[in-house]
Amino acid sequence: MNKTVYTNIFGTFMLKGDKVIAKKLFKNLTDRKNKLKYEKEYLKKSVEKADSDFVFPKDKTFNELFYKFNMDKTKKDLIKSVRTDNLINQAINNIDDLNRVINLLSKRLREWYSLYFPELDLKIDDNEAYAKIVSTKKRTTLEKEFGVRTIGSDLSTEDVNQMKSLAKEISNLIKLREEEKNYIEEIMSYHCPNLMEVATTTIAAELIEHAHTLENLAEMTSSTIQLLGAEKALFRHLKNKRARCPKHGIIINHPFVGTAKHKDKGKAARHLASAISIATKVDFFHEGTLDNKQGKLLVAKLKKQLNIK
Amino acid sequence: MKDLEETENPGIFIEDSKWGIKFWTKNLIKGKKVYDEKLINDEGTEYREWSTVKSKIGAALAKNICPLNLNEGDFVLYLGAASGTTVSHVSDVIGKKGLIFGIDIAPRVLRQLYFLAHDRKNIVPILADCNKPEEYDYRICKCDFLVQDIAQKAQVQIFLKNLKFLKTGGRGFLAIKARSIDVTKSPIKIFEMVKRQLEEAEVNIVDYMDLEPYEKDHCVFVVEK
Numbered sequence: 103m104n105k106t107v108y109t110n111i112f113g114t115f116m117l118k119g120d121k122v123i124a125k126k127l128f129k130n131l132t133d134r135k136n137k138l139k140y141e142k143e144y145l146k147k148s149v150e151k152a153d154s155d156f157v158f159p160k161d162k163t164f165n166e167l168f169y170k171f172n173m174d175k176t177k178k179d180l181i182k183s184v185r186t187d188n189l190i191n192q193a194i195n196n197i198d199d200l201n202r203v204i205n206l207l208s209k210r211l212r213e214w215y216s217l218y219f220p221e222l223d224l225k226i227d228d229n230e231a232y233a234k235i236v237s238t239k240k241r242t243t244l245e246k247e248f249g250v251r252t253i254g255s256d257l258s259t260e261d262v263n264q265m266k267s268l269a270k271e272i273s274n275l276i277k278l279r280e281e282e283k284n285y286i287e288e289i290m291s292y293h294c295p296n297l298m299e300v301a302t303t304t305i306a307a308e309l310i311e312h313a314h315t316l317e318n319l320a321e322m323t324s325s326t327i328q329l330l331g332a333e334k335a336l337f338r339h340l341k342n343k344r345a346r347c348p349k350h351g352i353i354i355n356h357p358f359v360g361t362a363k364h365k366d367k368g369k370a371a372r373h374l375a376s377a378i379s380i381a382t383k384v385d386f387f388h389e390g391t392l393d394n395k396q397g398k399l400l401v402a403k404l405k406k407q408l409n410i411k
Numbered sequence: 412m413k414d415l416e417e418t419e420n421p422g423i424f425i426e427d428s429k430w431g432i433k434f435w436t437k438n439l440i441k442g443k444k445v446y447d448e449k450l451i452n453d454e455g456t457e458y459r460e461w462s463t464v465k466s467k468i469g470a471a472l473a474k475n476i477c478p479l480n481l482n483e484g485d486f487v488l489y490l491g492a493a494s495g496t497t498v499s500h501v502s503d504v505i506g507k508k509g510l511i512f513g514i515d516i517a518p519r520v521l522r523q524l525y526f527l528a529h530d531r532k533n534i535v536p537i538l539a540d541c542n543k544p545e546e547y548d549y550r551i552c553k554c555d556f557l558v559q560d561i562a563q564k565a566q567v568q569i570f571l572k573n574l575k576f577l578k579t580g581g582r583g584f585l586a587i588k589a590r591s592i593d594v595t596k597s598p599i600k601i602f603e604m605v606k607r608q609l610e611e612a613e614v615n616i617v618d619y620m621d622l623e624p625y626e627k628d629h630c631v632f633v634v635e636k
């Protein structure tokens with residue numbers, strides 16, 4: 103049987119069949135870069151040639167080395183694996199969470215505070231303003247401001263303070279949501295400034311979130327981008343041709359599509375998707391420093407195409 | 412006291428009670444659960460229940476698939492290891508002398524597998540794309556058993572690429588998710604297509620089946636090299 107030389111993650115071996123007859127174990131992961139040197143030593147010694155049949159004997163020590171070296175490598179890979187895309191995805195998903203939580207808590211606050219001053223719910227639609235008023239103003243002041251005599255019950259300070267605490271928390275969450283939006287804008291301004299320029303911050307982030315990475319988005323065709331986020335409707339259409347083919351996904355929320363007349367929405371979505379596709383490619387494949395010039399040009403062109411002032 | 416009986420697959424135990432059939436493996440790390448599986452004690456030995464709805468091998472066992480030829484001390488290559496639900500049971504079966512190379516492309520699940528491997532030192536977690544064996548071939552070696560469970564369009568091609576890591580005589584378990592290959596075709600057509608692709612590549616199919624009612628639109632193949 104021929105002798106062969108074989109190198110894996112933890113050493114260089116001279117093998118005969120699956121028997122190790124000589125070995126050089128690496129000191130650590132980086133020692134592996136010397137493998138050519140070690141292999142050469144064995145190749146001199148009447149060994150046929152390097153071979154990689156991947157056969158290896160079962161041996162307690164070798165098993166432990168497989169484990170140890172791979173754990174070290176995997177740990178390094180995991181540490182390296184976090185990218186700007188991951189940060190954008192977490193933040194955009196969290197904004198979604200915050201939207202839901204803020205709505206939920208605001209509904210509760212409105213119901214709760216209405217026991218005390220139901221007139222406010224009728225006067226103030228905006229949740230942010232509502233929470234702010236509850237946490238900062240007294241009922242007597244509000245009665246004067248709105249010129250009403252309330253039909254709410256008189257409650258103890260203790261009871262009202264609990265409502266005010268909730269209102270304060272809601273205001274804090276709204277502040278947090280603003281901070282996260284700014285944070286996303288900040289990291290996207292160097293990660294994908296052109297995409298952001300064309301798609302707007304939130305939609306750009308949602309597109310990345312949907313594609314998982316900027317790289318995936320850069321590799322998509324513009325017709326895929328156009329339908330990103332409409333997978334369910336698309337799936338229905340593919341399964342059953344009678345179901346309508348969707349015209350747009352996430353990008354429907356873009357002002358250029360949103361404000362277009364109904365019959366023009368498809369056209370707007372198509373042009374927008376194509377501009378987004380170009381901008382994403384610019385951002386992903388660029389070399390050197392990145393600015394948003396291309397994005398600005400694309401927006402100008404889009405406005406012309408869609409007759410937007 | 413339960414009536415556990417070893418199946419034709421060594422290390423995998425069956426309990427046939429009036430509530431139905433359950434499968435169990437001996438817990439390698441006593442007292443520790445891996446997912447939300449049940450633990451039981453039978454005459455001093457602790458067993459973990461092998462879920463038939465969270466694990467495709469579990470489902471295949473419940474559907475009486477052919478013997479897997481998975482033994483204590485085996486080397487196993489597991490493609491699509493995820494957070495280790497099925498990997499943990501294979502880890503129980505092969506025991507301390509065996510080794511299971513668990514590969515997954517997603518850092519999120521591999522982090523969990525990494526923590527699991529802290530306890531179970533026969534699990535070797537690897538962050539890699541199974542479509543690129545050249546990126547991890549030096550980290551593994553030929554195996555006695557091969558498992559693949561990844562939801563990818565190129566599932567079959569990936570499996571064929573990785574067959575080189577299976578020893579002659581070894582068996583491979585391939586789980587196919589029809590929807591990942593083509594959402595528009597009927598699952599049955601896709602399974603037939605996969606079968607043809609395997610046969611064209613001269614892979615010896617020992618058994619195959621769908622996983623109803625445990626998994627929808629999935630089927631599995633056991634092959635031998």
Ligand SMILES: C[S@@+](CC[C@H](N)C(=O)[O-])C[C@H]1O[C@@H](n2cnc3c(N)ncnc32)[C@H](O)[C@@H]1O
Pocket residue numbers: 465466467490491492493494495496497498514515516517520539540541542560561562563
């Ligand atoms: C259905 S899950 C596997 C569940 C696992 N087999 C179990 O039963 O516990 C599929 C896994 O395949 C992984 N995957 C998908 N494509 C992959 C690829 N090209 N290379 C490696 N892993 C991949 C996914 O990250 C996911 O964790």
